[in-house]
Amino acid sequence: MASIDLYQIPVKEVHGVKGKKPEELLTLGIASVGDLLDYYPFRYEDYTLRDLTEAKDGDKITVQATVVGVPLVQMYGRVKSRLTCKMMADPLFITAVWFNRHFLKDQLKAGTDIVLTGKWDQKRLHLTVSESEFPGKGTSQIGTLQPVYSVTGALTQKWMRQTLKQALTQYGGLIPEVLPQELLAKYDLMPRKQAVALLHMPGSMEEGQRARKRMVFEELFLFQLKMQAYRALNHDRADGVAHPLDMPLVRAFVRALPFTLTESQKNVLAEILHDLQQPFSMNRLLQGDVGAGKTVVAASALYAVVKAGYQGALMVPTEILAEQHKRSLERLFESYGIQVALLTGSLTDRQRRDVLGALQMGMIDVVVGTHALIQEDVFFRKLGLVVTDEQHRFGVNQRSVLRRKGLNPDVLTMTATPIPRTLAITAFGDMDVSTLNELPKGRKPIKTYAVTHDMLDRVLGFIRREVAEGRQAYVICPLIEESEKLDVQNAIDVHAQMQFAFPDYKVGLLHGRMTPAEKDEVMREFSANRVQVLVSTTVIEVGVDVPNATLMIIYDAHRFGLSQLHQLRGRVGRGEHQSYCVLIADPKNEVGKQRMKAMTDTNDGFEIARRDLELRGPGDFFGTKQSGLPDFRIADMVTDFEVMERARDDAAELVRRPDFWTAAGYTLLREFLQREHITDSELLD
Template sequence: MSIDLYRIPVKQVQGIRGKKPEELLALGISSVGELLDYYPFRYEDYTLRDLTEVKDGDKVTVQASIAGMPQVHMYGRIKSRLTCKVMVDRLFISAVWFNRHYMKDQLQPGTEIVLTGKWDQKRLQLTVSESELPGKGTTQTGTLQPVYSLTGAIPQKWMRQTLKQAVAQYGDLIPEVLPRELLDKYELMPRKQAVALLHLPGSMQDGLLARKRMVFEELFLFQLKMQAYRALNHDRADGVAHALDLPAVRAFVRALPFKLTASQKQVLAEILHDLQQPYCMNRLLQGDVGAGKTVVAAASLFAVVKAGGQGALMVPTEILAEQHKRSLERLYEPYGIQVSLLTGSLTDRQRRDVLASLQMGMIDVVVGTHALIQEDVYFRSLGLVVTDEQHRFGVNQRSILRRKGMNPDVLTMTATPIPRTLAITAFGDMDVSTLRELPKGRKPIKTYAVTHDMLERVLGFIRREVNEGRQAYVICPLIEESEKLDVQNAIDVHAQLQFAFPEYRVALLHGRMPAAEKDEVMRSFSANETQVLVSTTVIEVGVDVPNATLMVVYDAHRFGLSQLHQLRGRVGRGEHQSFCVLIADPKNEVGKQRMKAMTDTNDGFEIARRDLELRGPGDFFGTKQSGLPDFRLADMVTDFEVMEQARDEAAALVRQPGFWTDAAYIKQREFLQREHIFDSELLD
């Protein structure tokens, strides 16, 4: 019988005494298993180096000999600078310690010392972070030392020593969790060896091989959980098998004022197939800006309403909710389908009327913001929930809306094209549909990156477009002036453009305005009564004005790539050539790369890939509530190939009948049991 290391209190490790168990608890460590799982995030290399081969600014460890008398300069009562001349090989350099004046007496001429610090090539100076004198306890010279993410109460040295002790005491009891065939196929070391080498690497190569093994394990177990959930629940008859009137849906599609693309037809067929099954649909619909996701959602909602159900469309902003309501009303008018709006700005009376009508089934489709998930909202027969720009809603918000029906089908949409890697990670329990092509007739948007000193030319560009009867958006990162940030704000830019264009109507739109005022601004812009709209990113998502052909973004380097791509997607919706002008003076390389990516390509999937590289997955959605897993070692950008291997292997394993019964897979089944996969709870 194997010993469960997660049941052994951490204080059983020799050397963990006094307050240390409490301090470890602050890091989420209460058991030996959790301690061994607390991996370093990098390594310090204490290998001795030759200074002539070291780059300026690099961290280096050198063997030196004290060659002069140390000098101490005090700054106030506490701060100090200790300087001493030392000889490294044949090089005479200065070694500098800050706030270590007490070391002065140890630095006797002729004494050998090992110094680690930052090398300044120009000054021939080493700023010392660590130093070791021979014969003064344990040495780390010539080794690779792990660096852990720690609170101030726990020093690195203590943590290193403690984990060394934990590996010595319990390393042989670490159980294997990967199937034997995967260890052989991918040439992965045993788990006990990998854990030991992560904490005590003999070389960087050891650390990399150990990391490779543990990254595969982490991603494989995550995917095993997702694939097992799908295998156990895909045939579960807990949803509603809608009796769809397919001829009516086909007639609805034929009557649309435009032809669906092949991609839209394919995705709609996938959704209609799901709606007819007895299990709950859980599908992600992703597509580039302007790829036509809304019309696919409209046809899906139409199908459910015609089958006797109700539909809900949840969007992140009131402006978008109102726009979707108008669009759906136009499409559904010939069919007598009732569409209503439920947002926070309704009066009490209006809200009561909508809630009563929903409960009685008099409303077929409701469009709303997070107001849809409040406790007093009830449906008579909610059949399909569509969430637009789904990454803007937290996991909990989406699941609350889903619980308002008898396990309704769920379609989540995003115009932030998610790289396949991220989609299969974050939405491993979902089917992913992708709209790849844009509707015919769409001209690619021409994008230019310019600096602030070219503003006069940008104003001339705006004047040219408006004189030809077109309209322009001007986007600013802030509403009002900020003392902390030197960036353009919408109120100032609005005033400047009113002065620059007295012959045009220039309007202002931002999130703090009352809903009625925002509606009027958008109505006026849609009707071309306003020629230039100055706005914050409140118009980032979904606003559709075909006559707008110019998007100008101030301080564009302050936005993420996917956000800039969303903003650019507000133009290019009509027959005329459209343009996007990004005004930016990026101070760093990342900002420059963002501008280059935007001018290089209009492909949202390529933009998303580059955004992921520049920002990392945690920031990609702009929210911690995105439902993304928080891996200890794996990185969704650099480890994407391993992620795909892990997904394929997990899917293949759960398809084997023997997986659910054979003794060889008992460890994997125990893992699934701990993760409550057999409890029939819906994952989110």
């Protein structure tokens, strides 16, 4: 954007940036004047004078005071010290405390005015001083907001503040306007020059907020403009497969299913079948709560593609899940002559060779597998549809490798981690998003209780009653073995405890250090009800289906993320009997308490996901590196949700207009898209 000029000017052109400073700035990603002006503070120090009587305990405040006592210094060794002095901060007598500032003692004479900034201890009337200044001596921060930047090494806050002030003086007038006038007017946004200046040097918190509002919208709008332009330019490219679907055959398959699809499932399946018949590659995210019936939708799509003469692949994160999906698909496809095969790391060399050969010759219609599917020696005869389950467990690269094993096959990505729609659109960029938002009929809501560890005897009694009626129970622990660092119940100890508590029943143990064969054996025993109580770590979190299990007990539940707790809870409630989830927790902090409250308040995965995002932030929610989530400079995907939605709608409307691609008023936005390689048809993946 003609601020391109500013991105071409080396940062050393700013007065005062000399010596090693350009190299030090480069470690922060700052190479040009434009980069420097884009380096926004993450908060402000408020030096506005406050009335102590209105301050709360623990507040960081700035007050004007008068010295009334004699300063006292206590030395600790040669350099460490504590300086205290009585002050009058009208109407309170307070004690000001400095650490390692004993040299101020001589300046603290009775009657001297001083401005103190520090942390207020309301009970003891103490102010622990972080900064102090005597009015009238040198430059003053009194009454100002000072920006706080992320700095490293030899770069100091003071130097960054001075340098950004200088950069604004030299180059602030060259900052170009990026947003179209109609959007500035629509949302009452200030001009870009003013917003950048006020973000670095706001006169008040209100000004800072207005400047942030402007730059948040710009950042999210430009991100969405990339996505929408990509879709507009690539959605009609006929480089995919237009599958000649036999719709009457597909409808007959759906009618013959052992249960009736929900309206939500029917709608989503219609969207997928429509995409499969188009000449461009489908790239669709199918999200739905635990138990919403994603697998049967995917199976119907695979059936349609196979009957059109193509092969399908289903990639899942674990071998247990791969085997389960294979069995499910075989049951659904058994009367249609569709061949389903399994490809996982635990196949013998001979078995693997047989599967690879049959795949390449087209004798296998659908292959279900783990990461083994994306190895170099796996070839398909005619791959038409790729389904990946549990999206966030595969990196972007792994998904695109599987995609390249066919001629731009259609891609359906499933996740049981419900993501608020805005965030799904953001996180998975150029994907269309389909949502299953109702549970199959007959599903009873799972009753959830939060209890403390001292109620364990009652919990054991609950397990005993359920098992005596022929049901089964999961008992989940955070760790495999005892850890000195974390005081948590571990699977091995709990297994021994459960064996002691239930001598008449079989208690199984499942954890991540077991071999795939050992895990599978335990799960098979549990599925067949030869094991009544299964003690496990979170390896059972994804997808395992045992309809007879009605009880989920989670030890130290406050140590799990909310979405993970919801996933675990979804392992029960899959049969006809009422199911329960019991969270055993003694949360010490507010976040832990909030998690327990959210779990007992609602069974809605989307509401859980929203609260999880509020408590953890998007990085933790997705597993930062694998998610492909954009890293915004100033916008926050949790708090700025609604802005993201508006930005998306505005960007989509703009790229649909013919004048966007030609009119002079949009030149800077088109240059931005060129720099981002959107207009030269490079894929975002």
